[in-house]
Amino acid sequence: MTWSGSTSPASRARRLVRPTLRGGLFLGVGSALFIVAWAADQRDLIFVAALLLLVPLVALGYVLVHPVRVSVTRARPATVSAGLSATVTIQVSNVTSLPLAGLRWRDTAASGVVMPAAQPLRALGPARPGHQTPADTAVLSYQVRLPRRGVYPIGPMMLGRVDPFGLAYSEWPVGAPHDLTVTPRVTPLPGNGVSITRGEGSRHERLRHLNNDSDELIAREYRPGDPMRRVNWPATARHGEIMVRQEEQRSHPEARVLLDTTRGGAGHRDGDGGFGTDGTRAADRHGAHSAEFEVAVELAASIAVHLLEAGFRVDTVELGPAQLVPSPIAPRASRSGQSRPSVNAETGRLGGLRGDDTVSFTGPEGERALLDALAQVVRRDHLAAAGGGAPGAGGRRAGIGGGQIPTFAVLIDTDAGDTADLVDLRGLCQPAVAFVFDTMSAAAVDHLADAGWQCVPVSAHSGVEAAWLLAGQDRGDRRGQY
Structure with a gap:
């Protein structure tokens, strides 16, 4: 929980002052009676009408100038997962020497967030200098x-x-607004690390070490139950006894997660070219692709967290302009009026396949930072590059290092340039698993499959765990299913 506080006086400039329904009736009846009395020259009725008009005006002045000064301290979770409830706690303290009674309170939030209705605030006693009491x-x-x-x-x-x-x-x-970060849902995935079975029939290979360059083996003596296929014959001949292969655990295995954050080919054919204030296209916020993108972010987050919990360092790559940045793990600034800056794409950033450096996350702190960054990712158009960053031009070599590491791509609707970049990247991926949504074109899926990507079909209604399990099934030719 994060606590923040401020002392806020009643602000005339920002107050909303209005008559209640009863006060409105007084004003309406008084005005009508005044007109009738004036026309009929009835002085007694004019006095009654003036009284009906004066009383609500005095009441408006009372609620406007009556002094109210309170201290507001707010507690809320730093982050909460989408779909879950968050508890917000507010502490209101009287800081004046006069008791406060007859107040009502309600909290506000951004549009789309349902907040509770206004409720009475219990009477607060006068403040005691130096300390707070339950009474105030x-x-x-x-x-x-x-x-x-x-x-x-x-x-x-x-x-x-x-x-x-x-x-x-x-x-x-009263008080100041504060940001509440809602991170994507994370689905626990089965398996230890990234155990994916591949092959045909009963032939399976368990990928204990996904780094192609980390296949370092050590030999040990044979133990009952060890499969004979793991006998290390050169070591057996050298030691004079049966020796078997044992994989040496690497302390810092690596993996890569790619997320399609571009509007893609079909995104430009939606027929809606309008942009919102946040830089997103209206078709992406309300059209057919919004559901796919939310599922894609949840899938990428679940895979990345699964890898981080298994001890991997996860390199994240965006196909669109780079938005992910490691967020500070320290608590949010709690001073009044402060909030965390947005991580919208910076001018000139091209994305991980166009030359930008990848963003790496490790350990529990990396998990929190990754989810915090994914909370704000939106779909964007590619930025024009002066050189070296054109689609399919191999610009990704500046941002993605060499060496084959396990790569999991979540693709919604890649254009020809992004598809070509992914095909070019295949040589640095082992294994190379692409979760492709049904919004992908058949030609793009065929191109990826021909390059050696294992294409796993996904839709906006697919479960994250089901997609992960499907990636672990025996590999087959799924072209034509998309």
């Missing part, structure tokens, strides 16, 4: 459920009050 402090809490990943501003809290006669209502913000 109220602790409020509520739960909010955030179905989709992203960064949502929560707050400020709104305090409201009604005059003693219920004729006028005033509401004003």
